[in-house]
Amino acid sequence: MTPRLKTAYEKDIVTKLMGKLSLKNKHEVPKINKIILNMGLGEDAADNKKLKACSEDLALISGQKPVTTKFKKSISNFKTRKGSNAGIKVTLRSYKMYEFIDRLVNIALPRIKDFRGLSSKGVDDSCNYSFGIKEHIIFPEINFDKVDKIRGLDVTIVTSSKNKIGTIELLKEFNFPINDKKN
Numbered sequence: 001m002t003p004r005l006k007t008a009y010e011k012d013i014v015t016k017l018m019g020k021l022s023l024k025n026k027h028e029v030p031k032i033n034k035i036i037l038n039m040g041l042g043e044d045a046a047d048n049k050k051l052k053a054c055s056e057d058l059a060l061i062s063g064q065k066p067v068t069t070k071f072k073k074s075i076s077n078f079k080t081r082k083g084s085n086a087g088i089k090v091t092l093r094s095y096k097m098y099e100f101i102d103r104l105v106n107i108a109l110p111r112i113k114d115f116r117g118l119s120s121k122g123v124d125d126s127c128n129y130s131f132g133i134k135e136h137i138i139f140p141e142i143n144f145d146k147v148d149k150i151r152g153l154d155v156t157i158v159t160s161s162k163n164k165i166g167t168i169e170l171l172k173e174f175n176f177p178i179n180d181k182k183n
Contacts, residue, residue, distance in 0.1 A: 061136065062090040068088055120179065134152050
């Protein structure tokens with residue numbers, strides 16, 4: 001069964017974006033290619049129990065098993081060793097990606113305390129949008145009683161857009177609460 005947002009993108013959002021961005025071909029319309037969820041663990045990455053607990057939490061949030069990331073080089077100031085655990089990440093594509101966007105926009109983001117919208121300045125030079133979530137417990141899949149420590153989460157949305165305006169308009173059509181006034 002195709003996700004609700006995928007059908008909405010194919011039927012409504014493509015035509016709206018063609019008008020807004022003045023595009024002639026529907027294949028020029030920006031789309032979301034993938035979503036990367038990253039949880040850097042710092043010193044907790046060395047502890048296997050904490051790594052496993054975070055991995056289970058991220059698996060509940062994303063719907064698939066995360067991969068453990070490793071440090072590429074040793075840096076003495078950060079007390080890192082090459083090859084040791086740095087954190088965990090998940091790459092979502094296709095149906096799971098659209099289902100995650102639906103849960104993120106409609107359920108998780110409104111649960112953030114004092115939430116005033118996402119910054120429009122989160123678009124990088126490759127026209128991908130990134131933002132951070134300070135508390136991973138905003139997702140309803142996480143049982144608050146079983147969490148040992150509240151952790152942050154980085155979300156990167158990789159788009160096929162050619163410019164920053166196209167990325168922002170695409171996210172607004174997916175009902176992302178983007179605040180243009182926020183710095």
